[in-house]
Every structure is written in structure tokens, then in C-alpha cells.
Amino acid sequence: MVRKMSKRSRDPAINKLREVKAEAESLGIPETIINGLQAVDDLATAREDYCDSKTSTASEPMAALIKDTLEHPWQNVYEEGKTAWNITPRMMSGNLEGYVLKFLVSASKSKNVLEVGMLTGCAALGMAEVMPDDGKVVTCEIDPYLVDLARKLMDRSPHGKKVEILTGPAIESLNGLAKKNQKFDFIFIDADKPGYCDYFNICFSELLAPGGTIAMDNALFGGKPYMEDSPPNEGVTKFNNMIVTRKDIYYVLMPIRDGIMLIRRKEDMNGTV
Numbered sequence: 001m002v003r004k005m006s007k008r009s010r011d012p013a014i015n016k017l018r019e020v021k022a023e024a025e026s027l028g029i030p031e032t033i034i035n036g037l038q039a040v041d042d043l044a045t046a047r048e049d050y051c052d053s054k055t056s057t058a059s060e061p062m063a064a065l066i067k068d069t070l071e072h073p074w075q076n077v078y079e080e081g082k083t084a085w086n087i088t089p090r091m092m093s094g095n096l097e098g099y100v101l102k103f104l105v106s107a108s109k110s111k112n113v114l115e116v117g118m119l120t121g122c123a124a125l126g127m128a129e130v131m132p133d134d135g136k137v138v139t140c141e142i143d144p145y146l147v148d149l150a151r152k153l154m155d156r157s158p159h160g161k162k163v164e165i166l167t168g169p170a171i172e173s174l175n176g177l178a179k180k181n182q183k184f185d186f187i188f189i190d191a192d193k194p195g196y197c198d199y200f201n202i203c204f205s206e207l208l209a210p211g212g213t214i215a216m217d218n219a220l221f222g223g224k225p226y227m228e229d230s231p232p233n234e235g236v237t238k239f240n241n242m243i244v245t246r247k248d249i250y251y252v253l254m255p256i257r258d259g260i261m262l263i264r265r266k267e268d269m270n271g272t273v
């Protein structure tokens with residue numbers, strides 16, 4: 001299958017390859033080389049498509065939520081002043097990452113889940129789908145327009161009732177949860193990247209239940225953290241650099257989509273033998 005890809009990839013290596021191919025074309029480089037570069041692009045794209053095709057399909061309400069998020073007139077609602085910024089549906093976790101979260105939540109038998117950064121509710125509803133009737137997902141979202149939209153999209157599913165939305169800046173919502181001494185078995189952090197260190201610190205020290213797991217999305221952040229000119233003290237790079245200095249946790253960066261970092265307390269993972 002040969003597809004001419006033009007849209008930007010999450011993988012900076014593929015984007016670089018496309019730049020090189022365009023340059024090669026403009027220089028009149030022999031067609032065999034151009035075709036070779038295209039074949040590499042096709043292989044990388046086919047790999048992503050293959051992973052999607054070998055992942056369970058979404059439930060009907062979830063498929064509808066994903067479709068409606070992709071087709072929403074984001075540009076118009078932004079120009080009408082309804083959203084604080086021009087939202088791109090690329091921010092949505094989607095079906096494959098949604099299933100990764102479902103596996104983590106169901107394998108850990110989590111009954112209390114926290115999400116930081118909801119968008120239209122793709123991950124929140126996905127996790128709710130695999131939780132028992134008395135399970136609960138608390139999710140934080142700053143944008144009131146998204147809160148209303150997500151509520152509508154999630155409530156088309158019987159699992160939507162398990163999702164509680166806290167509207168406002170996530171740090172305030174997290175402080176409020178800590179004050180009420182709430183604990184969560186699984187925490188998915190996926191909001192603004194400059195806030196990652198603060199979100200992690202309060203989640204880890206105040207909100208994570210014994211035996212719990214934290215997942216941080218976008219740990220690869222389009223390649224920025226491993227590019228040579230990346231400022232070490234910004235956003236995701238700063239967060240990743242902070243994590244590796246800690247002695248009290250185990251962590252793993254999984255190269256799924258834009259990277260998911262899993263973090264657990266060492267005491268919850270060390271064997272006793």
C-alpha cells in the first residue's frame with residue numbers, strides 16, 4: 001500500500017524524512033532514491049495503521065464521541081470566542097491510547113480514577129467503560145465550553161454517569177481534592193505541559209492511593225525532549241528530567257503515540273523475597 005502522506009506526523013523522524021524527500025525532489029535526485037524515501041514513510045505509516053487495526057474497536061458511544069470530536073467546528077467556536085484557544089482534535093487520546101488506559105485501569109481493578117485535562121472526554125469515558133458500577137472517574141478541565149460538550153458526548157453512554165467533571169484550573173481542583181483527602185488508584189495527567197511538575201507533585205504526594213499508578217501523556221512531546229537544542233527546563237523535558245532524579249519511584253516511558261510515562265512507588269513494586 002503506497003500512500004502519499006502530507007499531514008505532520010507525531011514522530012519528528014518522519015517529518016524530517018518528508019523534508020528530505022521534498023528537498024530531494026526539488027534537486028531532481030534520481031527517482032529510485034525518492035521512491036526509497038517514500039517507502040520508508042509508507043512503512044512507518046503502515047506500522048501505525050497496523051497497530052490501530054489490531055486494537056479492539058471502540059464502543060458505539062465512544063466511536064461517536066471520537067467522530068464528533070474530529071468533526072467539531074473548532075475553528076468557528078474559537079473565532080466566536082467560545083473556547084480560550086483553537087483546539088485541535090489531535091489532542092484527543094483516541095481509541096488506541098484509550099485501550100492502553102482501559103487495560104491499565106481494569107488490570108489494576110481501579111475504582112477511583114483521576115484525570116487531569118479532559119478535552120471532550122475520550123479517556124475519561126474509556127476508563128469509565130471498564131470500571132464497575134460504583135467506580136468513579138474524576139476529571140479536571142479548565143474550559144467551560146469543553147465541559148458542556150464533553151458532558152453531552154459522554155452522557156450518550158450508560159457509563160457517562162461515572163464521570164464527574166471539575167471545572168477550573170487543574171491545580172485548584174487538585175488542591176481541593178487533597179483537602180478532602182481523596183485518593184485515586186490510577187491518575188492520568190494530560191493537561192498543560194508547563195503544569196506537569198506541579199500536577200505530578202501533588203498527585204504523587206497527596207492523591208495517589210497505596211498501590212496506585214500515575215500515567216503522564218505526551219512524554220515524547222513530538223521529539224522535543226530528546227532533541228539536542230531542547231531547553232532542559234521547559235514543560236515535558238523538565239518533567240522527564242525531574243522524574244529520573246527521584247529515588248522513590250520506578251518509571252517507564254512507553255513509545256505509544258506521543259509517549260506515555262508510567263510511574264509507581266518503589267515500595268509498591270519491590271518483591272519481598
Ligand SMILES: C[S@@+](CC[C@H](N)C(=O)[O-])C[C@H]1O[C@@H](n2cnc3c(N)ncnc32)[C@H](O)[C@@H]1O
Nearest residue numbers: 091092093117118119122123142169170191192
Ligand atoms: C491533551 S488535552 C486532553 C485530552 C484528553 N485527556 C483525551 O483523552 O482526549 C488537554 C486538555 O487540558 C485542558 N487544560 C489545559 N490547561 C489546563 C489547566 N490549567 N487546568 C485544567 N485543564 C487544562 C485543555 O483545555 C485540554 O482540554
